[in-house]
Amino acid sequence: MRSRQAIDLAGEELLIFFPYNRENNRALREYTRATDLQWDRRRHAYCLSATAADSPEVCHNLRGFASRRGLRLNRAAAARLGAFVTRTTIERVRAEIHAIDRKLEQDVLPNPGADGEEERREGLRLRRDELNSMLMWPVFPYRPGGCRIASPGSLFHCRYDDGEESVLLISAADIDGYERISPMKPIGTALSTGHIGDSLPLGKGRGALTILDITD
Structure with a gap:
């Protein structure tokens, strides 16, 4: 069964539910410019601080990533990213x-x-x-x-x-x-x-x- 693919804002964390692999690691680090991007095994999601969304460029990159890959967004993440x-x-x-x-x-x-x-x-x-x-x-x-x-x-x-x-x-x-x-x-x-x-x-x-x- 296909895993959930989405971007959620939960408290002060952005959670990116997307398959874990080296290519995705590299792409998400490039898009978010985040030094704190981590894979959370328990939640099966990439996690980074919501302050990353303070950058309009990061918001633009994540919006593009979501649109190209068909990721859903919860309403809180959508409002924060302009998505x-x-x-x-x-x-x-x-x-x-x-x-x-x-x-x-x-x-x-x-x-x-x-x-x-x-x-x-x-x-x-x-x-x-x-x-x-x-x-x-x-x-x-x-x-x-x-x-x-x-x-x-x-x-x-x-x-x-x-x-x-x-x-x-x-x-x-x-x-x-x-x-x-x-x-x-x-x-x-x-x-x-x-x-x-x-x-x-x-x-x-x-x-x-x-x-x-x-x-x-």
Whole structure:
């Protein structure tokens, strides 16, 4: 029988229920950057301090690990890691999936191997698979109070260096009514691992943007 595969928050510990082997040890240490990651024989889970989730990068890595491997999360772990959707954001996740499907169907070039087209399409397929996995995450009525990190489908309220403000959505394809940032671009990755209040560089000579708020 397949062992339980999940991430739970129990008190001040993150418990990652996943098969014990050398490859998983190496991957989880890389994702969590944890020096206290240990295998608990009694609970059959990897254990580390919940303070690891104070790092947005670690949260992002564990969310990716959970989505790629199909791990379930209890509601406490989901809230701590930003691995949840809300009644509002889940509709944006579904909209992105549909937009990716349309893009894959319509954007067919005569020579799909030219100019990295196949790599681009593979990136879209991987993004779609991750989004479908995210639909299995806990659904909250709204963002938990005090949550300062991004979750799938969130809106980023940002200010640029020149004072202009904008509301951005991380999406791999255009969605009507939203200004999007691609998750494949460095600024998209930076936003997805950012905290409210972070200032993120846009690239050489382009200044920065500051995350004012993250909302449903």
